Amino acid sequence: MADDKDVLRDVWFGRIPTCFTLNQDEVTEREAEAYYLLLPRVSYLTLVTDKVKKHFLKVMRAEDVEEMWFEYEGTPLKWHYPIGVLFDLHASNSVLPWSITVHFKNFPDQDLLHCPSSSVIEAHFMSSIKEADALKHKSQVVNDMQKKDHKQLWMGLQNDKFDQFWAMNRKLMEYPTEEGGFRYIPFRIYQAMSDRPFIQKLFRPVSPEGNAYTLGDLLKEMYPAAITNDAHL
Amino acid sequence: MSGCALNEKEFFSCCQLLLQQSEHLRDGWSWEAVQGSEEGYLRKTVLRSVVADCCDQQERTQPVVATRFHSDGITGDGGDEDDAVCVLSEGSSHVLQYEYHILYSCSYSAPVLYFRAFTLEGRSLMLEDVWSSVHPNFRHCLQNSPLTAITQQEHPLLGQPFFMLHPCRTEEFMRPVLQEAQEQPRPVNYVLLWLSVVGPVVGLDVPLKYCTQLHPSSPSSSEPD
Numbered sequence: 001m002a003d004d005k006d007v008l009r010d011v012w013f014g015r016i017p018t019c020f021t022l023n024q025d026e027v028t029e030r031e032a033e034a035y036y037l038l039l040p041r042v043s044y045l046t047l048v049t050d051k052v053k054k055h056f057l058k059v060m061r062a063e064d065v066e067e068m069w070f071e072y073e074g075t076p077l078k079w080h081y082p083i084g085v086l087f088d089l090h091a092s093n094s095v096l097p098w099s100i101t102v103h104f105k106n107f108p109d110q111d112l113l114h115c116p117s118s119s120v121i122e123a124h125f126m127s128s129i130k131e132a133d134a135l136k137h138k139s140q141v142v143n144d145m146q147k148k149d150h151k152q153l154w155m156g157l158q159n160d161k162f163d164q165f166w167a168m169n170r171k172l173m174e175y176p177t178e179e180g181g182f183r184y185i186p187f188r189i190y191q192a193m194s195d196r197p198f199i200q201k202l203f204r205p206v207s208p209e210g211n212a213y214t215l216g217d218l219l220k221e222m223y224p225a226a227i228t229n230d231a232h233l
Numbered sequence: 234m235s236g237c238a239l240n241e242k243e244f245f246s247c248c249q250l251l252l253q254q255s256e257h258l259r260d261g262w263s264w265e266a267v268q269g270s271e272e273g274y275l276r277k278t279v280l281r282s283v284v285a286d287c288c289d290q291q292e293r294t295q296p297v298v299a300t301r302f303h304s305d306g307i308t309g310d311g312g313d314e315d316d317a318v319c320v321l322s323e324g325s326s327h328v329l330q331y332e333y334h335i336l337y338s339c340s341y342s343a344p345v346l347y348f349r350a351f352t353l354e355g356r357s358l359m360l361e362d363v364w365s366s367v368h369p370n371f372r373h374c375l376q377n378s379p380l381t382a383i384t385q386q387e388h389p390l391l392g393q394p395f396f397m398l399h400p401c402r403t404e405e406f407m408r409p410v411l412q413e414a415q416e417q418p419r420p421v422n423y424v425l426l427w428l429s430v431v432g433p434v435v436g437l438d439v440p441l442k443y444c445t446q447l448h449p450s451s452p453s454s455s456e457p458d
Contacts, residue, residue, distance in 0.1 A: 080387065109357050113385045113394050123384060130401060131340045139401070186340075196267075197392040202339050 012162050014041035016087050017097040020052045023071075026104055027064040032056055036097065040160060041084030044125070045070055045077060046115040047158060056102055064104065069112055071101045076111045080124050081190070089192050122154050129153065132186035133172055135202075141172055181205045189223050199223060237408040238342035239423050241272075247424035248275050248335070254425075254443050267390060274390065275335040275424075281436065282328050283366075328353050333437050335424065336389065343403035344424050346431050347388055347395040360385055363396050366436045383435070398431055406430060
């Protein structure tokens, strides 16, 4: 899988055209225009919206500005989910561009994590990478990497550099078939209509008889409700 | 118990054992089940009285409001007013509600401690306030290592912001104690043992009586009393 560069590039360069509008209740000195941006699916909202912040700050006074947060049709958007996941979860059936409302006050601290700096995003991203490797390789690959390798992974994401990112990520995607491949497949099934944000359980890539499992097998076991008679699988 | 990892069934048994002891000791733990399955977590709520206090820490980029936990109302020495983002203002006295959850991480085969704290008015504590509940001895070494630090995370079952102690080092610090116990041999409750290490770091007390109850008269028995 990690050899199919075209697929990897398509996933990496996926974009969602988005329209950012300022919340009507924000205190502004003049009317704010909407701001349009192509959001990378694989990145995080708070990592790629500096320009959005700058744009709206132009019409606001500093004392009216608190931590920025985003909302779609009344739902606060969790910045720590990849943008593509947020769109697919909340807005996949709506017309493009994706309309997101920007807020600078009344931060919903029962729904959203705070994001005071990009180092928080980096820590969160690296934590996910490490957890995934704990499942794939018992953390051996990620622990063998040097600090500068971890940094390169993060910088690749932050600066949208496919080659820089994958130079490091390919080590994490090594699938030693002689040893049964990944120990477990890191996956999360996100669901919008539930308190429980996602389903994450142990799942082996290969059956005891040695047959490779498919995505359908995983869904059948972890989320059978997804497989209906007219399922688009 | 396979090595120093804990599987989900073992986690469940350890929790049930801890629950029985907690009921006996009136320590306040409860089990919150997920949809009537065996999946769930341990939960405990604690009220504590704190006096907000300021201290300057040169090594840190952000100053922290230090608090002391008192039953007798001794105030600490006053420091300079800091500009950290804190809910608790200097010199003020508060009763805080701390809520602790123990969940199982299948990725790390270990228990994980999640917690959050509120003032009685219902305002959530920020990360800076929470650091102040960590004993200064722990604070320094925790903050320097991001993977053992306290971070804000989404609760995997409730979907709400909690603070979490990262579990990836758990196997590392559990190993020496578990190996010794296996050699003796003596029965160990993994979750209780783990809690007695990580709990005090974030202000969660684990009374010694849990341990004295754990040693039954017969070595093969796993039931308390």
